[in-house]
Amino acid sequence: MKQCVKCNGALSATEVREEVRVAGATFAGLVRARRCDGCGEVYIAAEDAMRFDLRVARELGIRGAATGEAFKFMRKALAMRAADLAGLLGVAAETVSRWERGERSVDRAALTVVGALVVDKLEGRATTMKLLKAQQAPQAVEGLQLAVGQK
Ligand SMILES: [Zn+2]
Numbered sequence: 001m002k003q004c005v006k007c008n009g010a011l012s013a014t015e016v017r018e019e020v021r022v023a024g025a026t027f028a029g030l031v032r033a034r035r036c037d038g039c040g041e042v043y044i045a046a047e048d049a050m051r052f053d054l055r056v057a058r059e060l061g062i063r064g065a066a067t068g069e070a071f072k073f074m075r076k077a078l079a080m081r082a083a084d085l086a087g088l089l090g091v092a093a094e095t096v097s098r099w100e101r102g103e104r105s106v107d108r109a110a111l112t113v114v115g116a117l118v119v120d121k122l123e124g125r126a127t128t129m130k131l132l133k134a135q136q137a138p139q140a141v142e143g144l145q146l147a148v149g150q151k
Contacts (some may be wrong), residue, residue: 051122
């Protein structure tokens with residue numbers, strides 16, 4: 001989008017303050033946006049909005065937020081379906097639903113893994129995802145001679 005859809009005015013780069021409430025806390029931060037020089041309409045790209053949610057999710061993870069609401073927010077920030085995440089964690093989809101509805105305490109290891117996925121995504125890595133996928137399709141290592149790197 002190069003022009004304002006409302007008035008065809010030119011768009012200038014700006015930042016807007018976004019705020020979200022999750023698990024009883026308020027998270028606020030600046031998000032990259034563009035503002036119409038003509039009418040003042042603000043546009044936020046989907047990617048930038050997603051990145052803000054990931055930053056909130058990272059805070060939840062770092063602070064050890066352990067509620068179902070926090071877990072759900074983190075999963076959604078990753079744009080993952082509950083069933084897909086359940087498959088990666090090796091639990092039933094219903095278990096994830098129960099965690100998110102607060103019917104059962106969220107597993108601490110699951111929270112840690114989801115937090116690691118969030119940090120990876122923000123930092124452009126896929127380390128945790130690769131390890132989870134390796135667990136979904138484990139390979140026998142007994143009897144193998146494997147070269148390992150120097151680092
Ligand atoms: Zn405009």
